[in-house]
Amino acid sequence: MKTLVRSSVFRASWASPRRLLQAAVLMVVTTLFLGAGDDARFQMLGHKLMCVCGCNQILLECNHVGCSYSTRMREELAEATERHENDDLTLQVFVQKYGPTVIAAPTVTGFNIVAWIMPFVVLLAGIALVVYVVRTWRNRPPPSPPGGVGPASGADLDKYRELARSETEL
Amino acid sequence: MAQFSGLAVCLVFLQDAPNIGDTWSNFFMAHAAQLGSFFLLLALALSIYSFAAGALALLERDPASDRLGETARRAGIATFFLVLLAAVTLVTAAFQDNFSLAYIFHHSNRDLPAPYKFAVLWSGQEGSLLFWTMLLSTYGLVLRLRHKTDTRLFAHASVIIAAVQIFFLLLVNFAAHPFAVMQGELPLDGSGLNPLLQYPEMVIHPPMLYLGYVGFTVPFAFGLGALIMRYPGEKWIHITRRWTMVTWAFLSIGISLGSHWAYNVLGWGGYWAWDPVENASFMPWLTGLAFLHSVMMQEKRGMLKIWNVWLVFSTFLLSILGTFLTRSGVISSVHAFAQSSIGDWFLVFLGITLSVCLFVFFKNISHLQTEHRLEAVVSRESSFLFNNLLLLVLCFIVLLGTFFPVVHEAIVGSKVTVGPEFYNKEAIPIALLLLLLTAVGPLLSWRKTSVDSLRRNFLWPSVGALVVAACLIVVIRPWLHWSFLFSLTAIALASLVIFTISSEFIRGGRVISRHTGQNLLVSISQLGRRNTRRYGGYIAHIGFVVVIIGIAGSEFNRDKEMEMGYGDKLQIGSYELVCRSYTQEDKPNYGSEWAILEVFQDGKQIDTMYPERRFFKASQQTATMVAKRSTLKEDLYVVYEGLNQDTGRPIIKVHVNPLVVWIWIGVFILLTGVGLAMLPNTAPVAATVPARVQTAPAGAGD
Numbered sequence: 001m002k003t004l005v006r007s008s009v010f011r012a013s014w015a016s017p018r019r020l021l022q023a024a025v026l027m028v029v030t031t032l033f034l035g036a037g038d039d040a041r042f043q044m045l046g047h048k049l050m051c052v053c054g055c056n057q058i059l060l061e062c063n064h065v066g067c068s069y070s071t072r073m074r075e076e077l078a079e080a081t082e083r084h085e086n087d088d089l090t091l092q093v094f095v096q097k098y099g100p101t102v103i104a105a106p107t108v109t110g111f112n113i114v115a116w117i118m119p120f121v122v123l124l125a126g127i128a129l130v131v132y133v134v135r136t137w138r139n140r141p142p143p144s145p146p147g148g149v150g151p152a153s154g155a156d157l158d159k160y161r162e163l164a165r166s167e168t169e170l
Numbered sequence: 171m172a173q174f175s176g177l178a179v180c181l182v183f184l185q186d187a188p189n190i191g192d193t194w195s196n197f198f199m200a201h202a203a204q205l206g207s208f209f210l211l212l213a214l215a216l217s218i219y220s221f222a223a224g225a226l227a228l229l230e231r232d233p234a235s236d237r238l239g240e241t242a243r244r245a246g247i248a249t250f251f252l253v254l255l256a257a258v259t260l261v262t263a264a265f266q267d268n269f270s271l272a273y274i275f276h277h278s279n280r281d282l283p284a285p286y287k288f289a290v291l292w293s294g295q296e297g298s299l300l301f302w303t304m305l306l307s308t309y310g311l312v313l314r315l316r317h318k319t320d321t322r323l324f325a326h327a328s329v330i331i332a333a334v335q336i337f338f339l340l341l342v343n344f345a346a347h348p349f350a351v352m353q354g355e356l357p358l359d360g361s362g363l364n365p366l367l368q369y370p371e372m373v374i375h376p377p378m379l380y381l382g383y384v385g386f387t388v389p390f391a392f393g394l395g396a397l398i399m400r401y402p403g404e405k406w407i408h409i410t411r412r413w414t415m416v417t418w419a420f421l422s423i424g425i426s427l428g429s430h431w432a433y434n435v436l437g438w439g440g441y442w443a444w445d446p447v448e449n450a451s452f453m454p455w456l457t458g459l460a461f462l463h464s465v466m467m468q469e470k471r472g473m474l475k476i477w478n479v480w481l482v483f484s485t486f487l488l489s490i491l492g493t494f495l496t497r498s499g500v501i502s503s504v505h506a507f508a509q510s511s512i513g514d515w516f517l518v519f520l521g522i523t524l525s526v527c528l529f530v531f532f533k534n535i536s537h538l539q540t541e542h543r544l545e546a547v548v549s550r551e552s553s554f555l556f557n558n559l560l561l562l563v564l565c566f567i568v569l570l571g572t573f574f575p576v577v578h579e580a581i582v583g584s585k586v587t588v589g590p591e592f593y594n595k596e597a598i599p600i601a602l603l604l605l606l607l608t609a610v611g612p613l614l615s616w617r618k619t620s621v622d623s624l625r626r627n628f629l630w631p632s633v634g635a636l637v638v639a640a641c642l643i644v645v646i647r648p649w650l651h652w653s654f655l656f657s658l659t660a661i662a663l664a665s666l667v668i669f670t671i672s673s674e675f676i677r678g679g680r681v682i683s684r685h686t687g688q689n690l691l692v693s694i695s696q697l698g699r700r701n702t703r704r705y706g707g708y709i710a711h712i713g714f715v716v717v718i719i720g721i722a723g724s725e726f727n728r729d730k731e732m733e734m735g736y737g738d739k740l741q742i743g744s745y746e747l748v749c750r751s752y753t754q755e756d757k758p759n760y761g762s763e764w765a766i767l768e769v770f771q772d773g774k775q776i777d778t779m780y781p782e783r784r785f786f787k788a789s790q791q792t793a794t795m796v797a798k799r800s801t802l803k804e805d806l807y808v809v810y811e812g813l814n815q816d817t818g819r820p821i822i823k824v825h826v827n828p829l830v831v832w833i834w835i836g837v838f839i840l841l842t843g844v845g846l847a848m849l850p851n852t853a854p855v856a857a858t859v860p861a862r863v864q865t866a867p868a869g870a871g872d
Binding site: 047056057061102105111112119122123126133139140141 | 556823
């Protein structure tokens with residue numbers, strides 16, 4: 001499959017941009033399908049679930065031999081992926097059986113959305129604050145130097161700055 | 171007459187010289203609880219005196235007050251010795267298998283090896299609080315001995331430290347008493363130490379972590395003290411910065427040792443699980459790091475005073491919050507070694523501390539006005555603002571993720587899990603932005619940077635990073651999984667940082683080389699020694715990005731689990747493991763099962779590995795001893811998971827974890843950089859500049 005995809009990319013690259021686009025779409029779709037194999041789905045879903053034995057570990061990372069939960073849960077997950085149930089349904093079955101804490105991260109529904117968007121809201125608010133602070137500091141009048149000497153012009157300042165740098169930056 | 175009786179006692183002791191050891195031993199054995207309790211009570215009384223007398227002395231400024239202040243200082247010093255004696259008493263009790271003390275019974279046993287008996291001190295709730303108090307007293311001792319640096323500022327800091335000491339001494343005296351006595355018949359043996367803690371790194375990890383946690387009390391004391399006394403000038407910030415660097419370095423060592431321990435002992439193949447207690451140590455680490463950057467704005471430009479004061483306060487408050495998380499049991503964690511009701515004490519202490527901080531801040535806010543204006547947006551000042559913003563957003567993500575289950579339960583009424591997926595998705599984009607800023611920051615000058623010079627200095631590092639990215643695209647094939655793209659970006663940005671910093675070293679080295687005629691390498695080494703702070707900082711940045719490269723490798727981890735009988739083979743990556751034998755062993759402290767696995771690569775045997783699983787007799791618990799083969803490319807990580815009860819054969823899980831060793835190398839480089847940055851410059855940097863420009867010497871930019 002991979003060989004086919006690669007060869008189509010090569011052929012398309014020598015043809016028209018349209019063919020190139022088609023090949024790219026084909027490659028993405030194929031990659032998605034490749035990633036959606038039973039084992040990959042098992043791995044992906046197994047990392048979205050927690051072991052509920054109290055070890056606080058991701059289901060596929062619980063390493064307790066004889067753990068009464070993780071072995072059974074893994075078997076249930078493997079069966080679900082073999083039945084080709086969709087991901088949401090599979091996860092929902094686990095929630096019904098083991099409770100909402102079996103999902104390893106908050107879902108993007110209801111109050112949980114707060115957890116997902118808050119950091120970015122804080123980031124944006126922080127950027128706005130930084131911009132405001134920078135503008136305020138920029139607009140502040142320059143302090144008068146002691147002795148009453150007026151502030152140097154931009155050209156003088158650049159000259160001093162270059163001098164300072166050349167003499168102190170080793 | 172009195173001297174005569176003393177002499178007589180001495181003679182009796184000398185006559186019994188061979189038995190003196192036994193006498194003391196018996197004395198300690200019989201009176202450990204009373205002695206320990208006495209030392210702790212006396213330490214509390216002296217701390218209260220140190221706080222009250224110190225505070226009174228600061229209110230009045232006359233010779234009598236100075237003498238009173240001196241007694242307060244000496245009482246503070248005496249507190250250290252008393253807490254030390256209490257700790258020694260507890261450790262002695264552990265070595266003597268004194269199971270009349272409940273703490274020793276619960277955390278030790280007769281066959282426990284000696285180093286772990288020493289570690290008993292911090293293995294449980296009560297002992298670790300005593301250990302915390304001891305470290306705090308040690309920091310207090312150093313501070314009080316160095317009081318001549320700035321008598322009045324140090325006196326303020328000493329009073330604040332005494333206040334914190336009172337809180338912890340109240341805890342160990344009345345809420346979590348390490349010298350509580352067992353009721354009823356004395357047990358013959360103890361319950362033993364948690365097996366997960368019976369690992370060499372566990373002897374050193376908690377002390378380092380605690381040195382970091384506790385150490386943040388000192389910058390807090392200086393910050394709060396300087397604000398209370400409206401300290402003139404910036405000297406306090408120099409002192410605070412140095413203390414923060416030391417404690418931040420300890421916290422870094424503690425966190426990395428904890429990760430290394432988790433990787434080697436827990437046996438799940440990872441080193442960081444975003445567990446609430448791990449997060450608790452990470453939050454003050456982030457704010458401490460933000461402070462170490464923003465403090466330069468205050469030192470050089472008189473800016474960000476309010477911000478810095480709050481960073482110092484927040485770092486200390488987050489340390490206390492972390493302790494609250496570890497102790498209260500309010501959030502479920504794998505670090506459930508010390509859950510109890512003392513969480514309420516910490517909440518009250520947090521509330522009081524925050525109130526004091528707010529009161530002092532608003533009372534003295536006029537003292538914290540920024541002195542200078544920002545001359546240009548493209549400047550180092552701006553980069554520090556954004557650096558702080560990103561670090562604080564990262565801290566917010568960790569705080570939110572840690573407390574979200576509690577908030578969710580309070581509002582929605584049901585529990586929710588916040589696992590690694592949340593932190594990875596939220597924190598990685600911010601961390602990548604931070605990495606980009608780390609690359610650009612060193613190229614920016616204080617006050618103003620011309621776009622031309624930025625472009626000139628950035629050109630070659632960017633070309634280098636693009637070449638690295640192109641090579642990585644071929645190797646990593648990021649289209650296979652979206653997370654590979656993050657790894658690729660992280661490594662490419664890390665290489666950009668390395669190239670920009672290298673270009674800084676080379677540029678500086680060339681200037682020295684031109685002036686002295688020495689070769690470039692010697693010049694670069696001289697450069698580092700002449701401006702330790704700046705170039706130490708750069709080395710720390712390199713260490714940081716090397717850690718990032720190591721973490722980026724985790725996206726390519728593979729693992730395989732298999733039941734292996736004699737001669738069975740397991741293939742993973744380029745490795746083939748062959749089971750040669752599996753056996754059992756019995757030792758006084760534990761029994762163990764282990765396998766002997768031969769490792770082949772390209773048909774050639776390259777190693778023999780012995781993964782093991784131990785069963786500790788006293789605690790009736792098991793622990794894994796991972797077998798590991800580290801190379802610069804990857805770790806081969808083998809876990810003996812246990813015996814299949816049906817077949818009697820061992821279950822072996824093998825992980826191949828790329829680039830992990832770079833995390834530990836990176837930490838070492840980072841700490842080397844921090845260490846260098848703390849050293850004084852060996853040769854002063856001669857700078858002849860006009861007076862107006864001296865306010866912010868360009869050469870001292872770091």
